[in-house]
Amino acid sequence: MAVDGNARLIRVFVHLGRGFGARHWEKIWSEGRIIGINERLPYGYFRASDDGCAIVYSEDKIENWLERFFRRGIAYSVRVDIVHAWRNRTGIYDSEIVWTHTEQQYLAVLILFRIFFWKRRPKLIAQSVWLFDRWQSLSLVRRWLYTGLIAKADILTVLSPENLKVARSLFPHVRSELVLFGINADEFASVKRKKVHDPVRILSVGNDPDRDWQVLIRAIKDYSACYLKIVSRKLNKRKELITSNNIELVDLFSDENIASKRLLDLFYWADMVVLTMRSNLHASGITVLQEAAIRGVPVICSDTGGLKAYFPDEEVYFIPLGDPLEIRKAIAKLAGDDHLRWQMAEFAQARMKTGGLNSLSYARRHAEISRELLAREPMPAARACQRNL
Numbered sequence: 001m002a003v004d005g006n007a008r009l010i011r012v013f014v015h016l017g018r019g020f021g022a023r024h025w026e027k028i029w030s031e032g033r034i035i036g037i038n039e040r041l042p043y044g045y046f047r048a049s050d051d052g053c054a055i056v057y058s059e060d061k062i063e064n065w066l067e068r069f070f071r072r073g074i075a076y077s078v079r080v081d082i083v084h085a086w087r088n089r090t091g092i093y094d095s096e097i098v099w100t101h102t103e104q105q106y107l108a109v110l111i112l113f114r115i116f117f118w119k120r121r122p123k124l125i126a127q128s129v130w131l132f133d134r135w136q137s138l139s140l141v142r143r144w145l146y147t148g149l150i151a152k153a154d155i156l157t158v159l160s161p162e163n164l165k166v167a168r169s170l171f172p173h174v175r176s177e178l179v180l181f182g183i184n185a186d187e188f189a190s191v192k193r194k195k196v197h198d199p200v201r202i203l204s205v206g207n208d209p210d211r212d213w214q215v216l217i218r219a220i221k222d223y224s225a226c227y228l229k230i231v232s233r234k235l236n237k238r239k240e241l242i243t244s245n246n247i248e249l250v251d252l253f254s255d256e257n258i259a260s261k262r263l264l265d266l267f268y269w270a271d272m273v274v275l276t277m278r279s280n281l282h283a284s285g286i287t288v289l290q291e292a293a294i295r296g297v298p299v300i301c302s303d304t305g306g307l308k309a310y311f312p313d314e315e316v317y318f319i320p321l322g323d324p325l326e327i328r329k330a331i332a333k334l335a336g337d338d339h340l341r342w343q344m345a346e347f348a349q350a351r352m353k354t355g356g357l358n359s360l361s362y363a364r365r366h367a368e369i370s371r372e373l374l375a376r377e378p379m380p381a382a383r384a385c386q387r388n389l
Contacts, residue, residue, distance in 0.1 A: 009054045013095035021060030044359025051367035058088045097123040103131040110149040126153035132166040160283035160306030185358035191296035191345045196271040202228040203270035210284040216276040219324035267295035277302040293348035315348040
């Protein structure tokens with residue numbers, strides 16, 4: 001629901017990683033070159049404009065080779081793209097609050113705040129995705145540095161309840177909240193109420209490093225009842241795929257202009273989607289789960305814990321991690337039960353429509369948090385008067 005028309009606009013700067021700049025993204029989105037179900041601007045943050053927010057996105061500077069070498073060198077040495085944040089400093093400091101999508105962006109913004117320590121800084125919503133999965137593998141020095149920076153965040157947000165537990169344990173003095181991620185749910189495909197094909201058509205999609213491709217390949221290879229299509233840039237045509245007659249690695253990128261359409265066609269082709277993950281804290285697979293729900297395709301998915309905050313057992317068929325036999329058993333069960341398969345797809349789609357799992361609710365939650373953080377801040381005019389005293 002939109003806010004009262006008399007409420008003042010909140011000036012928001014959405015700082016995203018390089019490659020997600022507003023002009024660049026909108027161009028390649030209009031050309032159909034972004035894979036999957038996407039928005040005209042990244043992650044749908046712009047939808048908060050209906051909730052009293054004036055949204056400005058970060059931009060990507062066109063670089064020559066020397067500038068690119070310099071930026072990448074700095075980013076490699078500190079593991080954060082501080083140069084990209086520096087280039088967007090005007091937008092950051094012109095805002096009342098900064099929204100970030102991963103730790104890479106908010107750590108860069110917090111470093112920028114340290115550099116300009118004398119300037120009034122905007123509030124910061126610091127969203128973490130992968131950091132807490134990797135926390136124990138970081139050096140003591142890096143953990144010490146990150147701890148000092150994160151202590152200055154106004155709020156930590158995460159996309160998974162598993163991440164939330166770690167965030168509150170590591171940073172008990174920083175407010176931490178779960179914000180459920182959602183994708184563009186403006187259009188839905190009808191649930192396919194059809195018999196499965198012979199062999200059963202299986203689709204698996206994803207580039208997340210926590211995808212467990214090995215266990216999926218072991219489950220499907222030599223299982224003649226299935227034919228598996230994999231879409232991933234992280235998987236090479238290894239020996240298991242070359243020698244398998246029922247597994248295909250699909251290249252969507254031979255023609256980038258129709259890559260997104262080809263992926264949607266694959267959802268239509270599939271009888272079901274199977275997502276296998278290693279143990280993780282960040283809800284790996286949530287984007288594909290939501291895409292499958294929108295396209296009306298039932299899903300079998302590794303139970304990593306965090307995904308059940310989005311879809312319960314009635315909507316996704318969860319299986320134990322790392323067990324090829326469980327994957328085969330789940331495929332056989334769904335393939336043999338039309339009612340269960342169709343019902344799961346319908347329930348998952350209904351949650352996307354009514355359960356707050358979309359980019360509109362995701363953006364709206366950011367707007368709500370922003371109003372909470374700014375509620376005790378002096379009005380802009382009052383701040384100006386204070387500076388003149």
